Amino acid sequence: MIELQYTNKVNKLIQNANMIAERNHHKSVQSMDLYLGAAHVKEGTLREMYHLMEPYMKQIENISNIIPADTSDTERIDRFSIPLSTHARKVWNKSIEVMKRYNQTFLNEGHIIKAFYAHLPEHPQLQKELSSMPHERIIRSVTKARDLTVYLLNKDWRYEVDPEFQICPVQAEDEKELLKWVEEHFGESWSKTLIQAFQSSEEFIPIIKAEEKGKFIGFAAFDVYKNKKGIYGPMGVLPHTRHKGVGKGLLYNALHCMQEKGYMYAVLKEAGPIEFYEKECNAKLIPVENDECEIESE
Incomplete structure (x- = not known):
């Protein structure tokens, strides 16, 4: 046990x-x-x-x-x-x-x-x-899931993970396989959200992927939620690879890309678990009074 x-x-x-x-x-x-x-x-x-x-x-x-x-x-x-x-x-x-x-x-x-x-x-x-x-x-x-902010300008967000994992930006040819994989492991809603990244006119696709032996194990996206700039998420990592630095690697690589694009802050949309982001990137809660998420029934 x-x-x-x-x-x-x-x-x-x-x-x-x-x-x-x-x-x-x-x-x-x-x-x-x-x-x-x-x-x-x-x-x-x-x-x-x-x-x-x-x-x-x-x-x-x-x-x-x-x-x-x-x-x-x-x-x-x-x-x-x-x-x-x-x-x-x-x-x-x-x-x-x-x-x-x-x-x-x-x-x-x-x-x-x-x-x-x-x-x-x-x-x-x-x-x-x-x-x-x-x-x-x-x-x-x-x-409930909460929104947080991260100040990007006072830290070097580059981060290397264990060599058994590979973390790098998604390419156009990954679209079909990635969207299918995300839908299978994290649901249709997230998969549909990521479509926005592949439909953008920008050359860089704002999704970071993590692989192990050529297979997807995680991803992190930004600038895809309702096409809003500066919003981080969604992010997902397979359970068997958690606590091995993959989540942190995805987070830091994505925040580094946002920093390179000139963003001063990143908004972590409906982030969870909150303590992970508070610990790893000093994320700050947006006060509940300004949080627009609705209360769900049990």
């Missing part, structure tokens, strides 16, 4: 949840400890979550005095100092399902918050105590 991997924010979330449970004399980490522990990370989307919750924080932190603690689950989870409650365990298991559904390999804060809200109706008393919260804005901020 492959060990579950966590983002840095989730590691901090777990530490916070452990401390909150200890402070409240819980024998198990409650689902509310996970939720409040996420807000107290105060980084990236969780900084926005904290600011949205801040006016209600005294009320929230008093919930443990109002609602009796749930019973403990029997199985201890790695990195938690005490067992999870039965309800928190449902949230945790659901978060792993969400991660797998999105074909991701690191558990992130969005998976956990999405899972919390999926199971909140099963805890009517907790749902009632949280009824005044701006839930839709929190869900939108933490669980």
